[in-house]
Amino acid sequence: MNGQLSHRHAHKFRLGGSIDMLTGPLLKKILLFGLPLMASSILQLLFNAADVVVLGRYASYASLAAVGSTTAIVNLMINLLIGISIGVNVLVARYLGEGDKQKELSEAVHTAVAVALIGGVILGGIGCATASWILELISTPEDIFDLARIYLNIYFLGTPAIAVYNYGAAILRARGDTQRPLLFLTISGVTNVALNLLFVISFQMDVAGVALATVISEVLSAVLVLVSLMRSQDELAFSWRKLRIHRRSLSLMSKVGIPAGIQGCLFSLANLAIQGAINAYGSVVVAGSSAAGSIDGFIYVSMNTFHQTAQTFLSQNIGAGKYDRVKDILKKCLLCTVVTGAILCTVACVFSQPLLRIYNQDPAVVAAGTVRLYIAVAPYIIFGLADVLTGAIRGCGSPVRPVVINLLCTCVFRLLWIAAINTDTMPVTWVYASYPASWLVLLIALTVCWLRLYRRKIRPHLMPD
Structure with missing residues (x-):
């Protein structure tokens, strides 16, 4: 078959609601893949933003600042583990592109779930043990220190569930199924919002309430994705009896996932330093920055959709030996990123104050958040382009x-x-x-890297024998 899917496989994937990434026009399929993924990411942020909104409106700006100040810490602790999900996505997509890899696909699925459970427990424990030390390290203001510590200690209890959901969703997305992860997030997210309101307004649990609501909703999303895999009738089916770590699958996932996780950790480490600098300006600025950070998060995940799209489409097509589609995939993903970023950045800047008031009504907090939005959001497209190139380079096996x-x-x-x-x-x-300055430098470097990679790994396959 020369690495291509058999007719039987392709038919089965279509019945499963997935997308044929190997043939036909690309833009429609990129949008069919990307828009549900974007909706999933936006929903996830909306439900996370509910934590901040409920606290900002029904508790105090100190509670808002406390949760916002933990973002970089949370990302630092879980990014290495979640990074493996990128390796899961690339490996499964590559196997699907090659075809006739039922045994390898099954091993990859069970290895992924095992790593998620074990790694989630380990990193969750580390997070709880080091929470106070890290908060001190980044000079968290004294008036929000205890609140931030409570939030972190509860949040990290849900780390295994976060990992299981992300790994399971990565498996589904590798074959083009972005609808079920969207459904699962919708269900768990609505649960999160309802529990936020119950715990904070009715039970007066403050940050502990939003943290507990988050953990419960994460467990729900993990259960839903596992049940989906258990009910699958193909080689992606999951069974508890087969749960184990297969060395080859772990090795192949790690080759992509660990570098991706390290990259995420490095980002978080740099952002931790930035958060430490922001903390020095007091809790009002921290609260405003937290609200603005929540808003620019929506723009990031929307553009990041096409990072994941490029990575998955390129992995499948290269696995199938369809190198002639590589350039077109990248162009379409870059175009989608520019259009998405331009629309969302404009909306965020034009409606900055009304958007920030959703989080907190304090004029000082709104003013502080507006400053961050104008400086860090207006040039966000630069990072979107760099992010797609990162996904493309990974998808090409580098x-x-x-x-x-x-x-x-x-x-x-x-x-x-x-x-x-x-x-x-x-x-x-x-x-x-520091944000836009670093994005510009990053985009230039990644562009040079992609052009060299394309000339060396892709172009030779396009030349006639």
């Missing part, structure tokens, strides 16, 4: 290069930038400016 580039152009760059800032004399705008 997972280490993006890590090195992000380490130098984002993490080291931001750390040096923050180290040069004197928070006693310089305004917070200098802190926020």
Whole structure:
């Protein structure tokens, strides 16, 4: 079959509600894949934002600041584990593209779930044990320190569920099924919002209430994705009896996933330094930055959709030997990113104050958040383009290069930038400016990397024998 799907396989995937990524026009299929994924990501953020909104409206800006100040810490602790889900997605998509890989696919599915459970327990424990130390390290303001610690200790209890959902969703998305992850998030997210209102308004549980609601909803989404895999009738079916770690699957996942996880951790480490600098300006600025960060998160995940789309489409097509589709996939994903980013960045900047008032009515908090939105959101398209290139490079089987580039152009760059800032004399705008400056450097470096990779790994397959 020369690495291509058999007719039987392709028919089965269509019946399963998945997308044939190997033939036909690309833009429609990219949108069919990407829009449900985008909706899933936006829903996930909406439900996470519910934590912040409920606290900001029904508790205090100190509670809002406490939860917002933990974002970089949470990301730092779970990104290495969640990064493996990228390896799961790439590996499963590559096997599906090659065809006739039933045994390998089954091993990959069961290895992924086993790693999610074990790794989630380990990292959750580490997160709980180090929460206070990290909060002290980033100079969390004293008036929100205890609230932030309570939130972290409860949140990390849900780390295994976060991992299971993300790994399971990565498996489904590898064959083009983005509808079921969207459904699962909708169900768990509605549950999260309802429990937020119950715990915070009725039971007066403050940050502990939103953390507990988050953990319960994460467990629900993990159960739903596992049940979906258990009911599957193909090689992606999951069975508890087969649960184990297969060395080959773990090795192949890790080659992509660990570099991706390290990259995520490095991003979070740099952002942790930025959060530490923001903390120096007081809890009002922290609260405003937290609200603005929640808003720019919607733009990020919307554009990141096409990072994941490029990664999955390229993995399947390269697995099937269809190198002639590589350039067109990248062009379409970049176009979708630019259009999405342009629309959302404009909306965020034009309606900045009404959007921020959703989180908190305090004029000082709104003013502080507006500053961050104008500086960090307006040029967000730059990062969107860089993110798609990162996904494309991974999808082409080169997972280490993006890590090195992000380490130098984002993490080291931001750390040096923050180290040069004197928070006693310089305004917070200098802190926020580290974001667009690093994105521009990152985009240039990734563009050079992609062009070299394309010439070396893709173009030779397009030349006539």
